[in-house]
Amino acid sequence: MKDHATTIYDISELAGVSIATVSRVLNGSPNVSDATRKKVLDAIEASGYTPNAFARGLGLNTMKTIGILAADSSDLYLAKAIYHLERELRANDYDCLLCCTGYELENRKSAIDLLISKKVDGIILVGSNFIYDTDEENAYIVEAARTVPVMLLNGALEAPNVYSITSDDYKSMYEAASELIDSGVTNILYYYNSISYSGKRKEKGFRSALKDRGVTVPENHLQYFDGTREDVPGMAAQLLALHKKGVTFDGVIAADDTLAMSAVKYARTLGLSIPEEFSVIGYNNSMLSTCSDPELSSIDNKLETLCQHLTATLMGVLGGADMPKITVFSGEIAHRKTTRPKTT
Amino acid sequence: MKDHATTIYDISELAGVSIATVSRVLNGSPNVSDATRKKVLDAIEASGYTPNAFARGLGLNTMKTIGILAADSSDLYLAKAIYHLERELRANDYDCLLCCTGYELENRKSAIDLLISKKVDGIILVGSNFIYDTDEENAYIVEAARTVPVMLLNGALEAPNVYSITSDDYKSMYEAASELIDSGVTNILYYYNSISYSGKRKEKGFRSALKDRGVTVPENHLQYFDGTREDVPGMAAQLLALHKKGVTFDGVIAADDTLAMSAVKYARTLGLSIPEEFSVIGYNNSMLSTCSDPELSSIDNKLETLCQHLTATLMGVLGGADMPKITVFSGEIAHRKTTRPKTT
DNA sequence: TTGAAAGCGCTAACAC
DNA sequence: GTGTTAGCGCTTTCAA
Numbered sequence: 001m002k003d004h005a006t007t008i009y010d011i012s013e014l015a016g017v018s019i020a021t022v023s024r025v026l027n028g029s030p031n032v033s034d035a036t037r038k039k040v041l042d043a044i045e046a047s048g049y050t051p052n053a054f055a056r057g058l059g060l061n062t063m064k065t066i067g068i069l070a071a072d073s074s075d076l077y078l079a080k081a082i083y084h085l086e087r088e089l090r091a092n093d094y095d096c097l098l099c100c101t102g103y104e105l106e107n108r109k110s111a112i113d114l115l116i117s118k119k120v121d122g123i124i125l126v127g128s129n130f131i132y133d134t135d136e137e138n139a140y141i142v143e144a145a146r147t148v149p150v151m152l153l154n155g156a157l158e159a160p161n162v163y164s165i166t167s168d169d170y171k172s173m174y175e176a177a178s179e180l181i182d183s184g185v186t187n188i189l190y191y192y193n194s195i196s197y198s199g200k201r202k203e204k205g206f207r208s209a210l211k212d213r214g215v216t217v218p219e220n221h222l223q224y225f226d227g228t229r230e231d232v233p234g235m236a237a238q239l240l241a242l243h244k245k246g247v248t249f250d251g252v253i254a255a256d257d258t259l260a261m262s263a264v265k266y267a268r269t270l271g272l273s274i275p276e277e278f279s280v281i282g283y284n285n286s287m288l289s290t291c292s293d294p295e296l297s298s299i300d301n302k303l304e305t306l307c308q309h310l311t312a313t314l315m316g317v318l319g320g321a322d323m324p325k326i327t328v329f330s331g332e333i334a335h336r337k338t339t340r341p342k343t344t
Numbered sequence: 345m346k347d348h349a350t351t352i353y354d355i356s357e358l359a360g361v362s363i364a365t366v367s368r369v370l371n372g373s374p375n376v377s378d379a380t381r382k383k384v385l386d387a388i389e390a391s392g393y394t395p396n397a398f399a400r401g402l403g404l405n406t407m408k409t410i411g412i413l414a415a416d417s418s419d420l421y422l423a424k425a426i427y428h429l430e431r432e433l434r435a436n437d438y439d440c441l442l443c444c445t446g447y448e449l450e451n452r453k454s455a456i457d458l459l460i461s462k463k464v465d466g467i468i469l470v471g472s473n474f475i476y477d478t479d480e481e482n483a484y485i486v487e488a489a490r491t492v493p494v495m496l497l498n499g500a501l502e503a504p505n506v507y508s509i510t511s512d513d514y515k516s517m518y519e520a521a522s523e524l525i526d527s528g529v530t531n532i533l534y535y536y537n538s539i540s541y542s543g544k545r546k547e548k549g550f551r552s553a554l555k556d557r558g559v560t561v562p563e564n565h566l567q568y569f570d571g572t573r574e575d576v577p578g579m580a581a582q583l584l585a586l587h588k589k590g591v592t593f594d595g596v597i598a599a600d601d602t603l604a605m606s607a608v609k610y611a612r613t614l615g616l617s618i619p620e621e622f623s624v625i626g627y628n629n630s631m632l633s634t635c636s637d638p639e640l641s642s643i644d645n646k647l648e649t650l651c652q653h654l655t656a657t658l659m660g661v662l663g664g665a666d667m668p669k670i671t672v673f674s675g676e677i678a679h680r681k682t683t684r685p686k687t688t
Numbered sequence: 689t690t691g692a693a694a695g696c697g698c699t700a701a702c703a704c
Numbered sequence: 705g706t707g708t709t710a711g712c713g714c715t716t717t718c719a720a
Contacts, residue, residue: 017706054407054463054697055712057698058712061712065441072427076423082417083444084418096441118407258631290574291632353713364693365690367716368715375690396712396713399712402696402697403695405696
């Protein structure tokens with residue numbers, strides 16, 4: 001029942017060659033005669049032998065594994081990112097060790113220590129919430145990068161051996177807000193639920209757009225939702241409460257599609273027609289945007305592209321190449337049914 | 345920059361003891377004097393030493409890692425499962441190697457081979473789509489189980505060293521359908537997008553409920569959606585097309601929340617009021633059920649509980665204990681706004 | 689309570 | 705083209 005612990009020695013014996021030769025055919029060395037190769041391959045086949053990755057790792061000091069850290073792998077956006085990363089990495093013959101750390105710094109530190117002790121070849125931090133405000137807090141990243149390359153998906157940090165791949169959230173938000181204004185929405189509410197690095201960039205983009213368009217908006221039109229990330233009814237309730245307090249708005253620009261969904265609910269509750277009387281733009285262009293009725297216009301931040309480039313960059317780094325420390329992509333608004341075209 | 349490759353030898357030298365002693369304190373052996381232990385601990389601290397997991401693994405033949413296989417880790421349901429599993433496993437000091445295999449048998453086989461060669465201590469197959477119709481196709485699982493315990497989340501297969509943890513989909517669907525009928529829905533459409541093991545169980549439950557209630561439904565009221573798993577608009581379109589062809593129904597029981605969402609869209613398009621004129625029950629009780637407007641009644645299959653028990657069972661097996669080969673939990677209908685109470 | 693030494697299974701440098 | 709052998713870093717008898 002237990003594995004027969006077939007080793008390279010067994011194969012060498014079976015095939016009547018030395019272990020070095022077995023190792024050679026295992027690693028595809030060209031310096032083996034076809035006849036010998038066949039003998040070895042047959043022996044391997046016959047015994048169902050699989051090389052022991054530990055022994056290999058011990059010698060090579062790598063097991064071709066990348067550590068992926070995310071706050072919550074079940075989050076719609078993060079899950080997609082993990083999915084794409086896993087695919088890309090596997091295509092490059094790397095495995096993924098997944099760690100969900102939650103949002104606590106301490107957990108993150110220990111997760112990284114653990115990954116490093118397991119000798120991962122690189123670490124990917126998925127989501128901008130891994131970047132904190134102070135250098136002191138971010139020291140854990142710099143520290144980790146002394147041992148293995150650290151890749152940041154949607155978060156920027158300048159340090160040796162850390163590489164950032166981001167979407168330009170500032171610009172995307174700027175464009176979304178501008179578009180909303182140009183479409184005739186006068187009283188925009190900005191709805192967000194994260195104050196991470198990219199969360200702040202988004203807000204800045206929003207503010208800049210308003211400023212450049214010469215529209216002002218009271219501070220209570222920047223609404224922070226403090227609840228659970230998936231609590232759409234709660235998000236809608238907060239909007240409704242706002243309305244009851246007399247805060248009015250004819251459009252919502254949301255930092256996440258969940259928030260945008262809640263805005264659609266809000267409008268429906270109030271009997272506002274979308275997009276004629278009320279506009280919504282979401283963020284992430286997730287499946288929620290097409291689940292929504294009407295379907296959400298949403299900012300597509302090119303997650304798959306980001307993941308592809310992140311992996312390519314990591315592979316480059318691992319291969320000893322000089323790779324760009326910062327890579328920035330532009331997002332794009334996916335226009336659907338919750339926004340109007342520009343007024344002419 | 346690169347790690348200093350501090351080894352147990354360095355520590356032994358620094359602390360002035362043998363490597364055996366260092367190893368002992370590392371593994372918490374009681375047979376070390378406090379004085380010696382302190383010396384060693386200090387040396388470790390001073391040098392920032394971390395044991396090499398490969399070397400350890402080579403000797404122990406385990407690296408405390410579990411392989412998790414899923415068709416698509418970004419699927420709402422699978423992502424949640426993976427999340428819960430990862431948490432539970434980590435709480436038990438195990439790491440997770442994640443493999444997304446898609447739905448092809450061949451990919452699955454090679455993913456498992458790979459995991460085994462990486463010496464995972466166990467394998468978890470997430471989702472009933474890993475179970476095929478024929479023994480021949482399922483041989484890959486039996487085969488894998490000869491080397492490591494294989495856990496099936498929501499899929500049953502009887503074989504040595506394979507353990508199944510499932511939700512009783514038959515019963516859940518039976519109850520949902522019964523309830524719908526009892527609430528006065530007369531013309532139910534069953535909407536599904538998977539013919540996996542659990543997919544079939546669901547359908548059986550649906551059919552039995554109708555039979556026991558003495559209601560018959562034409563075969564075209566069992567609608568299979570063949571498109572992408574996240575294509576809610578496509579799902580709605582199929583329903584609409586059906587309507588145009590003259591197929592009528594006043595309620596939908598869906599094998600997944602996405603499908604249920606599409607039914608809500610369908611009803612809205614037709615101007616049917618929910619739940620007065622049209623009822624919907626979803627499956628999985630995912631975040632979509634609260635995203636929906638009105639919020640979906642949905643079958644909660646207790647995913648988190650399943651994951652907890654799966655992990656507990658796996659830990660038992662790994663610890664050499666005798667564990668149940670099959671564990672079945674009952675689902676539960678989460679009543680929300682898309683169903684009516686029972687008619688009296 | 690501690691140390692010496694024999695593996696664990698593989699890779700790669702070096703000889704032939 | 706093939707074999708020999710010295711590690712890789714750790715755990716674990718077995719002696720002391």
